[in-house]
Amino acid sequence: xxxxxxxxxAWLFPATVxxxxxxxxxxxxxxxxxxxxxAPALPALDATTSLLVIAPHPDDETLCCAGVxxxxxQAGGRASIVWITSGDASLLDLVxxxxxxxxxxxxxRELAARRMREARAATALLGVPEDGQLFLGYPDRGILRLxxxxxxxxxxxxxxxxxxxxxxxALSPGRAYTGASLEQDLxxxxxxxxxxxxxxxxxxxxxxxxxxxxxxxxRVLARRSRLPxxxxxxxxxxxxxxxxxxxxxxxxxxxxxxxxxxPLAPFELxxxxxxxxxxxxxxxxxxxxxxxxxxLAFVRTTETFSAAP
Numbered sequence: 001x002x003x004x005x006x007x008x009x010a011w012l013f014p015a016t017v018x019x020x021x022x023x024x025x026x027x028x029x030x031x032x033x034x035x036x037x038x039a040p041a042l043p044a045l046d047a048t049t050s051l052l053v054i055a056p057h058p059d060d061e062t063l064c065c066a067g068v069x070x071x072x073x074q075a076g077g078r079a080s081i082v083w084i085t086s087g088d089a090s091l092l093d094l095v096x097x098x099x100x101x102x103x104x105x106x107x108x109r110e111l112a113a114r115r116m117r118e119a120r121a122a123t124a125l126l127g128v129p130e131d132g133q134l135f136l137g138y139p140d141r142g143i144l145r146l147x148x149x150x151x152x153x154x155x156x157x158x159x160x161x162x163x164x165x166x167x168x169x170a171l172s173p174g175r176a177y178t179g180a181s182l183e184q185d186l187x188x189x190x191x192x193x194x195x196x197x198x199x200x201x202x203x204x205x206x207x208x209x210x211x212x213x214x215x216x217x218x219r220v221l222a223r224r225s226r227l228p229x230x231x232x233x234x235x236x237x238x239x240x241x242x243x244x245x246x247x248x249x250x251x252x253x254x255x256x257x258x259x260x261x262x263p264l265a266p267f268e269l270x271x272x273x274x275x276x277x278x279x280x281x282x283x284x285x286x287x288x289x290x291x292x293x294x295x296l297a298f299v300r301t302t303e304t305f306s307a308a309p
Contacts (some may be wrong), residue, residue: 041265042068042231042265043196045068045072045075045077046075046077047077048077049077049197050077050078050080050195050196050197051079051195051199052080052190052198052199053198053200054082054198054199054213055081055201056212057083057084057085057087057209058083058087058115058116058118058122058287059087059119059281059284059287060210061119062122062126062277062284063281064199064233064234065199065233066126066276067268067274068199069081069128070127070276073126078193079132080132081132081134082135082186082189083116083119083135083136084209085136085139085140085143086112086115086135086137086167086170088109088111088112088115088139088160089139089141089142090111090286105159105161105162108159109162111286112140114286115284118285118286119135125280125283126276126280134171134189134192135167135169135170136185137165137166137172137173138165138177139157139160139162140157140159142209143209143213143216144212146179146182146212147179147182147212150177151180152179153178154176155178162177163176163177164176164177171185171188172185182216183216183219183220186216186217186220187220190220190221190224197229198217198226198229199233199305200213200218201233202214202258202259204234204262205234205235205258206236207235210235214232227308230307231265232308232309233304234256236258237257237259238256239257240257241254241256242254242256242297243297246296246297247299249274249278249301251301252266252300252302253266253298255304259306263306264305264306265304265305265306266302266304267302267303268301268302269300269301269303274301281295281298
């Protein structure tokens, strides 16, 4: 929606903040989840497992996959994370954490650098080695545009003003913001990691970046005839989900409304894994300042996955 900087962004910004706050406001409890056939369970996690988690933004990997990451590491396998964006369009974070209004492109890039440091700290707690923490640096809130009308023509982020990856620590600094570049970079990650299991966002997720990251994963893995190794998770799974919007230790994760009728496979965490997941979520102070009830609601006794569509 924001297509220019300066006075136009400043004019729209208060409305943007209000929309973000309203979207994450507490919602009433959901009705009991419907019963659906179980999805294929995750494959055995052992010393031969090479796990790749594909995360649209820093924190998504911890919310939905922290238990699986820990289990792979504990079994002697290897866990890697690739972040498609660095969260550089988090306007509410900029106001509450960076205390910057109106949003300046340089300040948003600074915020992204902070979120990348948090991502490294959180995933290190879970056992992910530094060389398994991979950032692509593509535009937050722009991934769907890259897969559609900007597959070949460079996209300019209305938030950072960048038309190419601006982060030196990314996999390919200076790479043009195009869908073709993004597909190539994800392919390079697959060649580097050689995963045996890929955990990616569900294309049914209501957030455009998550939806697009799921489509991207399926597109790239299908070309390699590797779709059977993909399992999908969801963050924005429907109004009021997860419920309750608070830390609820010892409680399983309910069925997301947007996955009604989709076979799901729950992955059960041990109490120790649940505790470490909570510690990893708390390693994201920028996000907790704005979305704590929502983020903490993912610290449950289960994580939930579906087979690739």
